[in-house]
Amino acid sequence: MLVDDQSFLRLGLRMVLEPEPGIEVVGEADDGSTAVPMATALRPDVVLMDVRMHTTDGITATRRVLAASPSTRVLILTTFDLDEYVFAGLRAGASGFLLKDAPPDVLITAIRTVAAGDAVLAPSVTRRLLERFGSVLPGAGGARRREEVMNALTEREREVFLLLAAGRSNSEIASGLHLSEGTVKVHVGHVLAKLGLRDRVQAVVLAYEAGVVVPGSHELS
Incomplete structure (x- = not known):
């Protein structure tokens, strides 16, 4: 449409x-x-x-x-x-x-x-743009807090989520965590499902809203 x-x-x-x-x-x-x-x-x-x-x-x-x-x-x-x-x-x-x-x-x-x-x-592009505008997104005050988001995930899923927030591709996540891309894909699916997200873009947005990533910074909280 x-x-x-x-x-x-x-x-x-x-x-x-x-x-x-x-x-x-x-x-x-x-x-x-x-x-x-x-x-x-x-x-x-x-x-x-x-x-x-x-x-x-x-x-x-x-x-x-x-x-x-x-x-x-x-x-x-x-x-x-x-x-x-x-x-x-x-x-x-x-x-x-x-x-x-x-x-x-x-x-x-x-x-x-x-x-x-x-x-x-691409997640990396999303991250670059959110770093520029994340601090002025309307309604950020009602976002879910970092603890609530992270507590919903297993330890491995938290690692995957943090790398998603940093704009990493599945292959980059697999390399960084010494996993197969298939396993990473499964973990990404679990992260999205548990957090009620549609896709990787929404995962990056939530990471900024919840304080996992600070706009304008390359650091993960």
């Missing part, structure tokens, strides 16, 4: 996506206020969500769409790669973000990746 207040952009997205096998554009909305009931009715696998819209912004719409249709994944669309509103979108449950001028092959790969249950933003 496409959500953007610019009709020509929605048309361009549709022209890129519709010829692709396995991808169908099931609906379009020009504002977050119309996107929510549409997503509730259509239950799309993926929503491409603009950030800045006239009536209801993409962050609010993302939160409401995911509350109404938990199986749906949201990709935030933005003109600026360091737009602080994007991070509020990630905190609202989005699975990553894309620039509006992303090449068609990047867009298509991102949609397929998110539909398969993963995030489209």
Whole structure:
């Protein structure tokens, strides 16, 4: 489903996506206020969500769409790669973000990746951006504290979570902990499940919110 207040952009997205096998554009909305009931009715696998819209912004719409249709994944669309509103979108449950001028092959790969249950933003990039904007994310005062988060995990899962927070890939985590990548993948799955997270991006966001990582610092608490 496409959500953007610019009709020509929605048309361009549709022209890129519709010829692709396995991808169908099931609906379009020009504002977050119309996107929510549409997503509730259509239950799309993926929503491409603009950030800045006239009536209801993409962050609010993302939160409401995911509350109404938990199986749906949201990709935030933005003109600026360091737009602080994007991070509020990630905190609202989005699975990553894309620039509006992303090449068609990047867009298509991102949609397929998110539909398969993963995030489209590399953890290392997420970490770099959160270090810049983490201190100004709205609503951080209500975040779960570090102790609550860490106590939910086993010792090994804590190690994996800390490395996720540092932006490490599965192969890097495996190397650092002397484990196989398959074992790391299992541990990552357990971490996400226990903490109620959708993907690795959300794991990094939570790490900042809970004080496991301090914005602007490369140190783990």
